[in-house]
Amino acid sequence: MNHHKLGNTDLKIAPIGLGVGGVLGEKFFYEPKALHLIQTALDNGINFLDTGSSYSHGNAELRLGKVLSKNELDKLVIATKGGTVLTPKNKLARNFTKESLLKNVDLSLQKLGIDRIDLFQLHSPSLKDINDDVLDTLHELRIQGKINYIGIACDGPVLDKAIEIALFDTVMLTYNILCQNVENQITEAKKRGKGILIKSPMAHSLYGNDIFKITTVADIWYLLRVLKNYRPEIVEGLKYRFINNIKDWTGAEIALKFVLENPHIDCALIGTTRVNHLLANIRVTTRDLDKLILTKIKTIGNPLALPAK
């Protein structure tokens, strides 16, 4: 995979990165298998790794740290997130106070076993959470040398606000076949020199039946996530069923290709627990897809738009 510059930063990254969170970081997912998958990603050209301090109940950074300790760090870009913390009852809560963010970064550095975080991102803040105190804290962390670049993972109006804030070097937003109406935000962020990172590029596999095929514990986790967070999108996903019937492609590969075709995207973060899926996703970065399929996906996603002449 070719590496390119991430926005206005001096980081060079491949067009897809690996998300180290969710099932992959959970203790119930066999650790040697997780470490092997992360290492396979690195051995096949992925150099951007995205995690979060609260990911996988706080276990994801520890797992990633175990792989990092066996690799040369200079070509890798390690991105993590802070601002969501685990309560004593193991629930997620937002805490963007200075005290919490400083503690957060120190703990992340310790778990990852690194001296400096390449990209530190605010994890799903609310509009109110992006205030002068938070921005000053991020600036201070950068001056201290604990973090290098600063980003934010968010959507909707929070993203609109983030795009206008010069301190953010990158934005991470949801963009996929089921969520196409963010293309103006992507264009605007790009105009302002932000690095554009995409979360959930495969739309939680909602365009096919795989989500209902349970063969592993990971599959149960994915199904529960959809039932808890994405019920309305299940019906929306039905509109894209045709992508599962394209010769030489799987639905997931087409969904990923759709995202990568947007020229403003710097990196799509892949969530996977299977090495064969990981390798297929890497191959997608160099494959060509019939433009008519991409047009059909766009037409379904933007029913009111007139077809291009």
Ligand SMILES: NC(=O)c1ccc[n+]([C@@H]2O[C@H](COP(=O)([O-])OP(=O)(O)OC[C@H]3O[C@@H](n4cnc5c(N)ncnc54)[C@H](OP(=O)(O)O)[C@@H]3O)[C@@H](O)[C@H]2O)c1
């Ligand atoms: N707020 C935030 O910070 C936030 C939120 C969401 C996501 N993210 C970032 O984005 C990453 C990805 O997010 P996500 O997990 O929600 O992504 P996703 O786009 O929903 O993709 C994950 C799903 O796609 C499947 N998959 C992946 N490659 C496949 C292939 N080639 N064929 C068939 N199925 C495939 C995975 O199953 P298998 O395991 O079976 O491959 C899994 O079910 C996260 O790890 C994280 O880094 C950040």
